[in-house]
Amino acid sequence: MSNTETTLCLVIGANSAIAQSLTHQQLAQGNRVVAVSRTALAFSHPHLTSLVCDNSESDIEAVCARIAHETDLDKLRYAIIFNGLLHNDKISPEKRLEHINQYQLVQSFQANSITPALWMQHLLPILQQSSGCHLCCFSARVGSINDNRLGGWYSYRASKAALNMLVKTFAIEYARRAKKVKLVAFHPGTTDTLLSQPFQKNVSPEALFKPAFVAEQLLANLAKLPADQQASYIDWQGKNIDW
Numbered sequence: 001m002s003n004t005e006t007t008l009c010l011v012i013g014a015n016s017a018i019a020q021s022l023t024h025q026q027l028a029q030g031n032r033v034v035a036v037s038r039t040a041l042a043f044s045h046p047h048l049t050s051l052v053c054d055n056s057e058s059d060i061e062a063v064c065a066r067i068a069h070e071t072d073l074d075k076l077r078y079a080i081i082f083n084g085l086l087h088n089d090k091i092s093p094e095k096r097l098e099h100i101n102q103y104q105l106v107q108s109f110q111a112n113s114i115t116p117a118l119w120m121q122h123l124l125p126i127l128q129q130s131s132g133c134h135l136c137c138f139s140a141r142v143g144s145i146n147d148n149r150l151g152g153w154y155s156y157r158a159s160k161a162a163l164n165m166l167v168k169t170f171a172i173e174y175a176r177r178a179k180k181v182k183l184v185a186f187h188p189g190t191t192d193t194l195l196s197q198p199f200q201k202n203v204s205p206e207a208l209f210k211p212a213f214v215a216e217q218l219l220a221n222l223a224k225l226p227a228d229q230q231a232s233y234i235d236w237q238g239k240n241i242d243w
């Protein structure tokens with residue numbers, strides 16, 4: 001692939017601050033972006049196709065059919081799923097086991113595990129038509145079972161751990177059915193977005209990344225990963241994380 005080739009990037013969960021940085025960077029480089037989000041993006045560009053999806057099974061299926069019909073899939077290099085939920089007006093990460101409740105577990109698994117799983121399922125026929133592509137889900141280091149020393153954050157941790165297992169399991173079937181697709185679970189590091197805002201107090205300024213920096217690190221590190229039919233779990237530096 002020459003550096004001047006126009007490529008296509010599929011951005012799911014496109015309202016994420018990191019996703020928006022990535023979208024702007026791709027468009028500035030002359031590449032095309034198909035962006036999918038629950039509410040419409042606040043900006044437009046001639047090379048940007050913006051689609052709205054409520055992440056239900058039927059809507060994901062319909063959006064995928066539209067992407068397959070309207071897009072030059074041979075140029076697809078990246079499909080990145082940014083969706084994630086740590087807190088909102090009704091939930092915040094549990095500090096102790098008494099804080100666990102069914103509502104928060106369901107919301108967390110829906111956003112962090114189930115939504116990405118449905119996208120990985122329905123993207124298969126699309127990605128099969130790419131001549132080489134990375135399928136990356138935004139995970140988190142706290143989803144590592146081996147790395148769990150601090151405890152707490154039950155719903156978020158468990159739903160990101162479930163996401164990691166889903167990525168590994170999808171990679172086994174993708175290896176048979178879409179050999180040119182590399183699956184990745186990615187930890188962005190603590191990034192200055194709405195998701196991390198309530199938890200930034202004890203983070204030193206140099207450890208709090210700008211979304212644009214993380215978007216650059218993401219693509220730079222994905223490009224280094226070989227299409228080896230294995231799932232990788234990496235951080236923003238490209239270092240492997242223990243599953």
Ligand SMILES: NC(=O)c1ccc[n+]([C@@H]2O[C@H](COP(=O)([O-])OP(=O)(O)OC[C@H]3O[C@@H](n4cnc5c(N)ncnc54)[C@H](OP(=O)(O)O)[C@@H]3O)[C@@H](O)[C@H]2O)c1
Pocket residue numbers: 012013014015016017018019036037038039055082083084085086110111115138139140141187188189190191192193194195196
């Ligand atoms: N920021 C950090 O420090 C940090 C650290 C580790 C991991 N992460 C992960 O990085 C990813 C991007 O987060 P961000 O920091 O960029 O946060 P953000 O700006 O708050 O973006 C939130 C993202 O999650 C999606 N989302 C929110 N609620 C959802 C729900 N109920 N169902 C489905 N999707 C939902 C949004 O999708 P729409 O675009 O459709 O609205 C958007 O893609 C997340 O997966 C997060 O867990 C972030």
